[in-house]
Amino acid sequence: MQSRLVYMDHGATTPVRKEVFDYMAPYFQEQYSNPSSLHAPGREVRQAVEEAREKTASALGANEDEIYFTAGGTESNNIALRGVAKKRTKPGHIITSSVEHHAVLDVCKNLENEGHRVKYLPVNQYGRVDPESLKEAIEDDTFMISIMAANNEIGTLQPVRELGAVAREKGILFHTDAVQVVGQLPFNVADLNADFLSLSAHKFNGPKGIGALYMRKGIKIDPLYRGGSQERKLRPGTENVPGIIGLGKAIELAVSEIPEKKKKLEHLRDRLIKGLRDIGEVYLNGHPKERLPGNVNVSFQYIEGESVLLSLDMEGIAASSGSACSSGSLEPSHVLSAMGLDHSMAHGSVRFSLGYGNSEEDIDYVLEKASPIVERLRSMSPTYHAR
Amino acid sequence: MYSEKVMDHFTNPRNVGELPDADAIGETGSFKCGDTMKLYLKVKDDRIEDIKFQTFGCGAAIASSSMLTEMVKGRTIDEAARVTNQDVADQLGGLPPLKLHCSNLAADALQNAIGDYKSRQHSR
Numbered sequence: 001m002q003s004r005l006v007y008m009d010h011g012a013t014t015p016v017r018k019e020v021f022d023y024m025a026p027y028f029q030e031q032y033s034n035p036s037s038l039h040a041p042g043r044e045v046r047q048a049v050e051e052a053r054e055k056t057a058s059a060l061g062a063n064e065d066e067i068y069f070t071a072g073g074t075e076s077n078n079i080a081l082r083g084v085a086k087k088r089t090k091p092g093h094i095i096t097s098s099v100e101h102h103a104v105l106d107v108c109k110n111l112e113n114e115g116h117r118v119k120y121l122p123v124n125q126y127g128r129v130d131p132e133s134l135k136e137a138i139e140d141d142t143f144m145i146s147i148m149a150a151n152n153e154i155g156t157l158q159p160v161r162e163l164g165a166v167a168r169e170k171g172i173l174f175h176t177d178a179v180q181v182v183g184q185l186p187f188n189v190a191d192l193n194a195d196f197l198s199l200s201a202h203k204f205n206g207p208k209g210i211g212a213l214y215m216r217k218g219i220k221i222d223p224l225y226r227g228g229s230q231e232r233k234l235r236p237g238t239e240n241v242p243g244i245i246g247l248g249k250a251i252e253l254a255v256s257e258i259p260e261k262k263k264k265l266e267h268l269r270d271r272l273i274k275g276l277r278d279i280g281e282v283y284l285n286g287h288p289k290e291r292l293p294g295n296v297n298v299s300f301q302y303i304e305g306e307s308v309l310l311s312l313d314m315e316g317i318a319a320s321s322g323s324a325c326s327s328g329s330l331e332p333s334h335v336l337s338a339m340g341l342d343h344s345m346a347h348g349s350v351r352f353s354l355g356y357g358n359s360e361e362d363i364d365y366v367l368e369k370a371s372p373i374v375e376r377l378r379s380m381s382p383t384y385h386a387r
Numbered sequence: 388m389y390s391e392k393v394m395d396h397f398t399n400p401r402n403v404g405e406l407p408d409a410d411a412i413g414e415t416g417s418f419k420c421g422d423t424m425k426l427y428l429k430v431k432d433d434r435i436e437d438i439k440f441q442t443f444g445c446g447a448a449i450a451s452s453s454m455l456t457e458m459v460k461g462r463t464i465d466e467a468a469r470v471t472n473q474d475v476a477d478q479l480g481g482l483p484p485l486k487l488h489c490s491n492l493a494a495d496a497l498q499n500a501i502g503d504y505k506s507r508q509h510s511r
Contacts, residue, residue: 379403
């Protein structure tokens, strides 16, 4: 069997970096005290947790008292959206986009069941929301706008600054799911006019099961859970100390390395896109320029995404797909459909998401293997022969 | 996720291609998941002498197509007509629940091809 593994699924998750893992290690067996304890070892752990909060705040251009540790991106999104909705005395109107991650879409659908109205903004062929359409969608009782910073499938960056400015001008709370952007691109919460921002450590070489919510000072929402006074009662329960420590280290490292990492990934990304396109009748999904540094999403015409993934997997290449047959539902990706891709092109999409460990040799290897895979599958396809 | 048999038929599919002088052609497509299949039959004395397929679809769809061709090659038309979607999935050692509909493609294409064969016989 093949021995080589080329991991190109960093959009799904990333490995924990050694520096991060080593930094976390003492908090399992040595520094195990509860940060809420009064005793000396407890106070030491408290200090470490607060240092991680400072690092997280500094990475986002926020204050420490605006950072709340959570179990990850999904929980952050739930706390923000449901927390704002719960605080209201009567149902109102929410605006989001049609290409959000399910961690926002499904919360919005659930809020609709509770009587709120939700507008799902359309996107253009690159998957971008037009700030003008946001302006037009605002109603008298719009109380929340939630639009992702970058799309997880196609990598398209949203014009978050402009969207946030529209929300701020109208005095409406603005949340952005920035899970794909933190540690990839430089930004700060003030520039984005964000009132809430969600992030997740395992997307930037930190551990799984830990994330954070930025909530701008002065905003009051209803917590989802009741319990202790941890995270200023917004997220009660004994802190995931090793996770928090790991998040702090990972975000500090990732943000300090953004300039070189961005340059490297953009170069590898563009090489991969060009090489895949050279196969012929391979089309890039998402914005050609305004996209995540490590995201490559292409549709191979005449063939189906899952069969490409299986073939890549047999060569030791780990990628993913938004295609119906691999996502647990039969429908094609809601993102590609919202962009207007026809059924067969949406089914032929494959995502390669590059990260910290990828090299020039990885790109060479993928390009060497991709061409015969595509050729083989096309030779079996009735639509290829009928073209 | 897939059985070894499915992966074998996906990696080394049997009877891929087209038959230019086919006696019958059956096509089918699932609008829902986007898969399409085209099946060619060469029939002699009511027996399937040769069979080829082309499929646009996921691993399960390609493996089901290949499996079906192996199951019916050399069988009579009447025998082949009795092959069900479930038979194809069973022969593959089972399919994940969400993928069962992919095996429908193969048996449906065969039914359509047999229909085409019978109507060509009639119009002779």
